[in-house]
């Protein structure tokens with residue numbers, strides 16, 4: 001394949017946008033509720049049915065060989081993967097997930113799976129003479145669900161979780177063990193370790209995903225390469241005051257844990273206003289009040305803290321500022337505030353060579369070579385532990401996601417698919 005395929009417009013390979021949009025609509029039939037939202041959580045009937053549809057699409061329309069690993073991750077591989085042309089070349093893997101959050105949107109995950117599908121089909125139809133075989137993946141259970149897991153399939157692929165973890169989860173409502181759901185989806189849950197992949201199993205992993213924020217929408221841009229996936233830091237903050245009678249306790253004798261916790265929440269929100277902490281997202285999303293009765297002054301309050309940034313120095317600075325605010329609140333209000341670390345997951349940079357190829361491919365399609373940090377977690381963060389990984393963000397209309405309003409226009413989808421295809425062509429020539 002010559003350079004002219006990705007340089008000069010005349011030689012470019014064009015994806016079939018109509019086919020891609022039709023498949024998005026077809027996949028959206030599975031689990032669509034009566035107000036347009038998607039209910040396709042891990043292990044649901046809609047999850048099973050949509051996976052069967054995808055499997056037959058890959059088999060019958062792309063001619064791929066489809067296999068399920070022990071975690072029921074769905075792989076689509078070229079049948080001639082062992083021919084001489086591909087000898088010693090590892091695959092370029094592309095994909096995302098087809099499950100959704102409750103009442104979610106049509107594009108989160110689904111777009112990444114179907115765009116990868118379209119890119120592979122277009123390259124096969126055009127008989128592009130690639131050095132690397134292409135492989136598709138649809139990850140199992142990416143979204144948080146009632147089994148209490150997320151990025152499930154990729155966590156096992158990269159070895160973060162093994163048999164012990166998988167055996168320990170069950171559905172919070174039905175009580176069904178996670179292993180049973182995996183078996184229903186075609187996995188082999190008695191042998192999950194067999195799904196684990198060695199470092200360097202592929203030449204690269206690429207995931208296209210909706211941005212789920214509004215940076216691209218506000219700047220009227222279609223795509224961006226993801227520079228890093230955010231680090232996530234979580235702690236539980238416990239405010240201990242003194243429970244007492246709501247009617248008889250004077251102000252000067254009160255040690256109200258909830259009033260103090262309210263000040264803590266505002267101190268957390270204040271971090272978002274500090275210019276030096278730009279790019280830090282911080283949220284208190286869960287509150288438990290004890291005893292939580294209308295005639296008792298609250299004695300204890302538990303708060304969740306979720307702090308995200310791709311910059312470890314900013315994380316440190318945010319925690320320092322918060323620490324001194326909390327110390328001040330505790331002292332002034334005569335309460336005790338304890339902080340318990342729950343999670344300190346470091347940021348995951350995406351591969352520099354993949355980012356460069358995405359930026360170049362975007363520029364080649366007259367789009368700015370923009371980079372963004374992903375403030376949400378993705379399967380690509382797990383894949384980055386194994387192989388050079390990259391993500392292509394595509395504009396979310398209005399920045400909506402995880403809701404029925406989630407939308408991406410055909411125009412941006414088409415550009416993103418072209419950029420993804422051109423990225424594959426660039427990487428195919430550059431990667432060993």
Ligand SMILES: [Zn+2]
Pocket residue numbers: 097108109142209
């Ligand atoms: Zn997603």
